[in-house]
Amino acid sequence: MTDKSSVLLELSNVAKVFTTSGIFDKSELRAVDTISLKIEDSKPKITALAGESGSGKTTLGKLILGLLSPTEGEIFYRSKSLYDLNSSEKKQYRQDVQAIFQDPFSVYNPFYKVDHLFEAPIKKFKITKNKDEARQLIEDSIETVGLRVSETLGRYPHQLSGGQRQRIMVARALMVKPKIIVADEPVSMVDASLRATILEALRTIHEKENISMIYITHDLNTAYQIAEDIKIMYHGEVVEEGGVDDVINNPKHPYTQLLINCIPKPNPKEKWIEKKKLQELISNLDKPIIE
Template identity: 40%
Template sequence: MSSRDLLIRGRGITKVFGYGAAKTTAVDTVDFDFHKGEIISIVGESGSGKTTLAKIIMGLLKESGGSIDYKGQPRVLRRHADRKKYWKDIQAIFQDPFSSFNLFQRVEKLLLSCIRLQGLKLTKDEQFNKMKEACSFVNLKFEELYNKYPFELSGGQMQRLMIARIFMLHPKVLIADEPTSMVDACSRSTILDMLLKLRDENEMTIIFITHDVGLAYYVSDTIYIMEKGQIVERGPAEDIILNPQHAYTRQLISDVPKIHTAWDLG
C-alpha cells in the first residue's frame, strides 16, 4: 500500500499503569501503520496488551509515551470537541455488546444517537427509514425491536445492533475487539461477513483485536503479533502464518493445526 493511503500511524506507543514497584508496562514502544481499506489483526494471548493498545488508538486511554498521527497530522484529543470529531471517524465493537449500550435506553433511542452524532437534520420519517435500513442490513426488523431495551435482546441480536450502528455512522476506522467470541459459530460467520461487506462498501479500515490466529488468517491483509506489550512480528497475513519467524508466533499457530491442514489440502 502506498504512503498516500496511510490513515493512522503510531510511533513508540507506550502505556504504563501504576507507579514504583507496582508499575506495569502494558504497551511497550509499539509502532504501527494502518492504511485506508486495510484489514489488520492484532493477535496475542490474554494479557498481551492488545486491548490496551486498541483503547489508545480509539482515544479511550491516553498513551504514556509516543505519538499517533491521523490523516497525516498529529492526533489531538485534548477537548471534548476534538474527541467527538475523532469518534465520528473511529468507532468500536467490543467483546461484550451489553457493556457498550445504555441498558435503560430503548433500541430506537440508541440508533437515534447515531443520527445526532453525525449532526444530521432529518424528518421523523427520514429517521425511521434510516434506522430501518440499518437494521435490515444486519437482518433485524426495526419494527420488532425499536421499543425494546437491550436486556430484552439476545447476545447475537446485540452484536448485530452494534453493526447496525456502524452501518449508520460510516466510520473510516472500525476497531473490533473479539467481536465474535460470545456468539455461536453460525452467528460468528454472519457477523464477519457483515463487517467485510461494510469494508468493501465504505473502504473502511478494520482493526481486529483477537487471540484467534485462524480468524486473523481468514480475514486479514496484515497481522501484528503482540506479546508482553510488544509487537514481536508483523507482515502480510500469509507470510506471518505460513512462514512465522518468532517463537511466540509459532506457538500460537501450533495451537491451530487446521490452518496447516487446510493449506496442505489446498
C-alpha cells in the same frame, strides 16, 4: 514511500504504562510497549491484532479509539496530534473511528432502548436532516446486518440475544459511516454459525464502504478468515507482522509458531499441543527470533 496526506491515523512509538499500587508497593506494567502503526485512507485494510490474553490488544485498540491516552509517544489523526485537535476535528475523529466491543451489553446503559443507541450518534454527529431520514437510516443499518427491525427497535438490550446485541453494535458502527472500525473480539461470544454471518457482514462493509478495520482476536482461525494483514502481540509488543498468509503459513517468531501450534487441527489423529510442551515453549519465548 507513504504519502503523508493519505495517512488517516498514525501511532508513533506509543506506549501505555499502567501503574497499580498495592498496600506496600507500586508496580508498573507496560501493557503496550512502544508500537508504531499507520492506517492509510487510500488503502483500507482489515488488520488482525492477535495474541494471548493480557498481551495488550484491547489497550492498543483503546489508544487507537482515543479512549486511553498514551504514556509515551504520540497519536496523529490526519497528521495532527490528538492533543492539538480543535473541537470540530475532535468530533470528526470520534465519528471516523468507531468501536465494536466484545460484550456490547456491558457498554450501554440498560435503561435505554435499542433505539437510543442509534439515535444518539445521529444527533451527535448530525448525520441526517430530519426524523424520517434518521428512521430510514436506522432501519437500513439494522437490515444490513441481517436483523429484523420489528424484533430489535423498541426493545431494551436485555431483551435481545447476545448475537442480536452484537449485530446491533455492528449496525450502529456502520451507520456512523466511519473510516476505521476497531472490532475487539466481536464474535467471541456468539456461536459458530452466527460467527460466520457477523464476519461476513464485517468483510462486506469493509469492501463496500472502504472502511479500515482493526480486528482484535486471540483466535487465529477467524483472523485468517477475515484479515489481509496481521500483527502478533506478545507482552505489549508487536513481535511479528505482515500478510496474514505469510505470517500464518511461515511464522518466524517462536511465539507466533506457538500460537499456530495451538490451533485445533481437523485431523483427530493429530494431537493438540500438550500442556507441558506449551509451558516449555513459553519459557523459551524470550530467546531470539528463529530465521
